Amino acid sequence: MKKILLLSSAFVAAQLLLPIVGRAQQAVPNGQFETWTVRNGGDAPVQWQTTDDVLNLSPVKISPTGAVTKSPDMHTGSFAAKLTNINTKQGEVPGFLFLGNSLGNIFAVDSLEDLGGLPYTARPARLQFYYKFAGAITQPSDRPTAAVLLTRTVGGVRTVVASGKKYLTLPATAYTLADIPLTYRQGYAPDSVHITFGSGDYNENNFNPGNTLFIDDVVLTGTVSATRDPQLQAAVSVYPNPSSTGVFTVTASREAALLAGSLIVTDAVGRVVLRQPAAPTTTDTRSIDLHQQPAGLYSLHLDTPRGPVTYQLEVH
Structure with missing residues (x-):
């Protein structure tokens, strides 16, 4: 069944880490989901936006779904957030959580992770949280999803500083620790953090009703140092990125020797999926x-004579 009208219109309108030098946890506002309110006819954790907040923006009147509820089935404290795929008259809708006091301009974002x-x-190394998942994963859209995005507005342009994403596809009948490393694209500090959870993959169109994801004890942890040489990072380019074919070209037009080192590519959980040895110093593309x-x-790590370069790669 197709995504409900509101979600469709909103959507249309819409590795390797740098050196870790600290391990301190950094609190996420209401990351233990202890404080709740009633908003748009349903439960809502304070400082988080929910499925019903998204649906409330529709010109079509849609009843509260109950896709996000306060649950006493917690990891610690008194409550956890329960996200459920709900079958409504308009179609299946997943449970969503977006960190923030508002959704922002939902009709101008590139993806739900921007909301x-x-x-x-700060520059944390990873996002960690505890989760449980009950349900069947029979198609890509059934995968419960978590993502974190650090951004900074530079010269009026919103820039991604770091990002991380994970599909929670392993069985989890008891609370399980999830760990999402952040891949840094820029050397400067962010000015905003975006954290998103979904009981289904919000980039897909179909959802298995009844799939349920519990989230609790969300923290950012570790500290990543700033890039030592921003000019080096800027000297290496990757295109197209995102890639619809899965093929990328790495260039360093002004200094071909930067491409001569070995490189590896890792997936979202840190497994090496590609490894290339050093290339001739005359190589002008990889x-x-x-x-x-x-x-x-995916995360690209390229060794150069002037130090490592890292890039996030996205395969569509």
Whole structure:
């Protein structure tokens, strides 16, 4: 069944880490889901936006779904957030959570991971949380999903500083720790953090009713140092990125020797999916072929004579 009208219109309108030098946890506002309110006819954790907040923006009147509820089945404290795929008259809708006091401009975002957001200036190494999942994964859209995005507005343009994403596909009948490393694209500090959870893959169109995801104890942890040489990072380019074919080209037009080092590509959970040895110093391009890998986020780590360069790659 197709996604409900509101979600469709909103959507249309819409690795390797740098050196870790600390391990301190950084609190996520209401990351233990202890504080709740009633909004748009349903439960809503304070400082988080929900499925019903999204649906409330529709010009079509849609009844509260109950896709996000307060649950006493928690990891610690008194409550957890329960996200459920709900079958409504308009179609199946997943449970969504977006960190933030508002959704922002939902009709101007590139993806759901851009929604919401709160001020944030640290450079954490990873997002961690506890989850349980009950249900069947019979298609890609059934995969419960978690993502984190750090952004900064530079010269009026919103720039992604770091990102991480994970599909929670392993059985989890008891609370299980999830760990999402952040891949940094920029050396400066962010000004906002966006965290998204879904009981289904929000980039797909169909959802298995009844799939349920519990989320609790969300934290950001570790500290990543700033890029030592921003000019080096800028000297290496990757295109197309995202890639619909899974094939990328790496260039360094002004200094071909930067491409001579070895490189590896890892997937979202840190597994090496591609490894290339050093190339001749006269090489002016490097090709990365991930066409046999599933769609998702990958991390490129290239050794250069002036230090490492890292890039996030996205396969559509």
